[in-house]
Amino acid sequence: MAATLEAQGFAVGIGAEALVSGLTFRLSAGGGLAVMGPSGSGKTTLGLALAGLARPPAWARGSLRFCGQELVGRPESLWKAVRGQGIAVTGFDPARGLHPLWTVERQLAAALRRRGQHQSVRTWMAAWGLDADWAGLFPHELSSGMRVRVGVALALAMAPAVLVADEPSRGLDARHRSWLVEVLSRYRAQGGILLLLTHDQELVTRLALPVEPIGSRSEGWAPKPLPMPLAGHTSSPVLRWDGVTVSFPRAGGGTTLAVQDVRLAMNAGERLLVVGESGAGKSTLARLAAGLIRPTEGAMWLNHRPWPDRDPKRRRLVQMVHQDARAALSPALTVRALLEEPLHIHRIGDVASRRRQVQAWAEALEIPSTWLARRPSALSDGQCRRVALARALVLGPELLVLDEPLAGLDARGREAVAELLHAVSRRFGAGLLWVEHAPAEVVAAFDRLAVMHRGRLVEWGPAWTVWHDPYHPFTDALRRGRSPMGAGPPLRGCGWASECPWATARCRAEVPALRALGPDRAVACHHLP
Numbered sequence: 001m002a003a004t005l006e007a008q009g010f011a012v013g014i015g016a017e018a019l020v021s022g023l024t025f026r027l028s029a030g031g032g033l034a035v036m037g038p039s040g041s042g043k044t045t046l047g048l049a050l051a052g053l054a055r056p057p058a059w060a061r062g063s064l065r066f067c068g069q070e071l072v073g074r075p076e077s078l079w080k081a082v083r084g085q086g087i088a089v090t091g092f093d094p095a096r097g098l099h100p101l102w103t104v105e106r107q108l109a110a111a112l113r114r115r116g117q118h119q120s121v122r123t124w125m126a127a128w129g130l131d132a133d134w135a136g137l138f139p140h141e142l143s144s145g146m147r148v149r150v151g152v153a154l155a156l157a158m159a160p161a162v163l164v165a166d167e168p169s170r171g172l173d174a175r176h177r178s179w180l181v182e183v184l185s186r187y188r189a190q191g192g193i194l195l196l197l198t199h200d201q202e203l204v205t206r207l208a209l210p211v212e213p214i215g216s217r218s219e220g221w222a223p224k225p226l227p228m229p230l231a232g233h234t235s236s237p238v239l240r241w242d243g244v245t246v247s248f249p250r251a252g253g254g255t256t257l258a259v260q261d262v263r264l265a266m267n268a269g270e271r272l273l274v275v276g277e278s279g280a281g282k283s284t285l286a287r288l289a290a291g292l293i294r295p296t297e298g299a300m301w302l303n304h305r306p307w308p309d310r311d312p313k314r315r316r317l318v319q320m321v322h323q324d325a326r327a328a329l330s331p332a333l334t335v336r337a338l339l340e341e342p343l344h345i346h347r348i349g350d351v352a353s354r355r356r357q358v359q360a361w362a363e364a365l366e367i368p369s370t371w372l373a374r375r376p377s378a379l380s381d382g383q384c385r386r387v388a389l390a391r392a393l394v395l396g397p398e399l400l401v402l403d404e405p406l407a408g409l410d411a412r413g414r415e416a417v418a419e420l421l422h423a424v425s426r427r428f429g430a431g432l433l434w435v436e437h438a439p440a441e442v443v444a445a446f447d448r449l450a451v452m453h454r455g456r457l458v459e460w461g462p463a464w465t466v467w468h469d470p471y472h473p474f475t476d477a478l479r480r481g482r483s484p485m486g487a488g489p490p491l492r493g494c495g496w497a498s499e500c501p502w503a504t505a506r507c508r509a510e511v512p513a514l515r516a517l518g519p520d521r522a523v524a525c526h527h528l529p
Helices: 043-050 076-082 104-113 122-127 132-136 144-157 174-189 201-207 282-289 335-345 351-364 369-373 381-393 411-428 463-468 473-479 505-509
Strands: 002-015 018-028 032-036 058-066 085-089 162-166 191-199 211-213 240-250 256-264 271-275 299-301 305-307 317-320 397-405 430-434 450-452 456-461
Touching: 018 043, 018 381, 018 450, 032 201, 043 058, 043 085, 043 191, 058 191, 085 144, 085 256, 085 369, 104 122, 104 132, 104 144, 122 132, 122 305, 162 174, 174 191, 174 201, 191 240, 201 456, 211 505, 240 317, 256 282, 256 456, 271 282, 282 317, 282 430, 299 351, 299 456, 317 381, 335 351, 335 369, 351 369, 381 411, 397 411, 411 430, 430 456, 450 473, 456 463, 456 473, 463 473
Parallel strands: 032 191, 032 211, 085 162, 162 191, 271 430, 271 450, 317 397, 397 430
Antiparallel strands: 002 018, 002 058, 240 256, 240 299, 299 305, 450 456
C-alpha cells in the first residue's frame, strides 16, 4: 500500500506558547507540501514533532497519521519503528544529525544497510551528485555547506516514505541549491512524500510545491539604539594573514588542505567581505582571524604582534559569531547566563553592573525578558542568532568576525541583523570581517571584497568595484551564480582551470600568483597583462 501522511488540527508549541495551530493536510506517494513561515514561527519545532523528536517543554496535539496509524501521544517504541524508512528528518542544523566519530562513508553505509542495500557507498554518492572524495572525511572536516548536503544524503539513503526537510537550503550557494532542487525532485519522482519547512520562496517555487503558511507575525525586528559597552576601547586592530596555510590531519592518514598561502591585511575599522563557494576556506579564514586555530604555515598578526596568544585583554579585541549559532551556545546555560559569562570571565564589573550591561544589550537586540530564563534548545534559529550577537557584542570588541550571519534568517531578519552590525561598526569604529556565499544584498555596505576559491585568495579590491566589474573569471561566475563545487586546493595549477574557457597548459600546471593591479586591487590570473 502506498504511504500516506495526514494531519488534522495538528498543533505544536513550547510550554504555554502555541507556535503552530490547526495544521491540516493529506499527502500521498509523490506528493509534497511547503510549510512556510518566518524565523521563529515554529518550523523547527514542527519538524521535530513530525518525527516524534520534540521533547518537553515542547508538545504536540491534534492528529497525525502515517499510513493510517495515529502517532500523536503514542509511545517511543512505535516512533522508533516509524522513523528512518517511514519518516526521516533532515534539519538546518546538520551537525546535530551526523555522528561526530564516524566518517561520511560509515554513516551512509549504515543507512543503506538499514534498508537492505549493500552497494558501494562511493557509487551511491556519485549517483546522487556527491563528491566521492568526501567519503573518508569526518563531519568536522566538512564545510557547513558540505554538512548540509551530507545530511540530506543521509536521510535519502534510508529511502524514507516521508522526508521532512527543515530549511535544507540554509547556507548553500547557487550551485549547491541547484543540487538540492534536483535531488528533492528526484526523491518525489520515486514516490517519496516531501514536507518542506522553509521561508525560502525561491526554493518552493523551483520545487513547485503547494504552500501552507504559518506564523501570524514575522520574526523580523528593528534593533533599538545601541548601548555603550562597559568594555569599550579606543583603537581598532590591524589584522594580517602572512602567507597562511592551514591543513587538518585526517584520521585515516593524510591531510585536508583548507586554505593555502593567503596574504591579506585588514585596516583599522575596515569592513571586509570574504566570499566564495561552499568549501572555499572562508570559515577557516574567519577562525584564524578569531584566534580559534593557528596556521600550519605562515603567521597571523594582530596590532603588529603574533596572533593568537593567551592574553585575555587582546582576546577581548576580537569576537566571533559562528554560522551555527545554536551549536556555539552552551545547552546547559540560560540566555542570561550566556550573556553574563563573557563579562564574568574577563572580570568586568560586579554582579549588578553585569546584569545592567546584559539588560541593555538584550533591549537593543529586542531579546524579551522571557527568553533570559530559557536555554538554547527552547529558541528558534533566528533567536539563537540574536543571542549569539549579544554575547559577542557585550564585550565591546574592536573586530567582529561573522561567519554567514544571515544564513537561515528570513528577509526581515537579514535586514535587521545587517543594520545592527553596520551600526556597531559605525558607532564604535569596530572592524567587520564578514564571510558570505551570497553577497549581492550586502556588498554595497563594505569597504573591500576578498574572493576565495578552493582555499586560495583569487581577487580582492574595493567591494562594489570587484563585485560588479570583476577581473578574475571565477569572481564573474560567482556573481552570476555559476560557481562549481570544489573540495580544497588542487595539487597543481589554477583551481578554476577546468571551468575557465581561457585556460591554457600553463593554467593547468602553474598556480597563478596574486598580482597587484594598483594600490587597492589584486588578482591571481595568468591572463592579466
